[in-house]
Amino acid sequence: MSRIGKKTVDVPKDAKVAISGRTISIDGPKGSLSFDFRPEVEVNHDTDAKQINVTMDPAYIAKKRSNGAYWGTTRALIANMVEGVTKGYERKLEIVGVGWTCNVQGQELVLKIGFANLIKMPIPAGLTVTTEKQQIVVTGADKQAVGHFAASTRAKRKPEPYNGKGIKYTNEVIQRKQGKAFGK
DSSP states (O other): OOHHHHSOEEOOTTOEEEEETTEEEEEETTEEEEEEOOTTOEEEEETTTTEEEEEOOHHHHHHSGGGGHHHHHHHHHHHHHHHHHHTOEEEEEEEESTTOEEEEETTEEEEESSSSSOEEEEOOTTEEEEEETTEEEEEESOHHHHHHHHHHHHHTSOOOTTTOOEEEETTOOOOOOOOOOOOO
């Protein structure tokens, strides 16, 4: 039995849930998301209790052990969707380096991070990117899309351990290394 899958997902009053076939769609003030769940899992929406229940047939789990993992995963993805359309997700990045800057031009994030050329990254639909001096803020309803864009931005210039220069998450701690020791 899945400890995560057994929990119900509470639906706030400003979110609307629609289930058709194997697709669940959730609309809220921050946007709308949809997800196609696996055929082994059943998703039910209780409109009176404002809850979403994710279930799986116990006989099916006993027969095929590995597919029981879809139960908890489906419930977690639906809970992330509900939180995303009501509260939204946000990732903050910091650029550390002298003269390194970032700005948004149209639908592109432009990074000047010590290379000869500017790095231009197209901003995916559904995400909002804002910049201020050397800080990048990525916001959106889809947790996966926000995390993926933030990780792709960080990958353009990972922080290096000797000087600490690079693109890092705001709450990230860079383990510093000691450089070479000269003379004794």
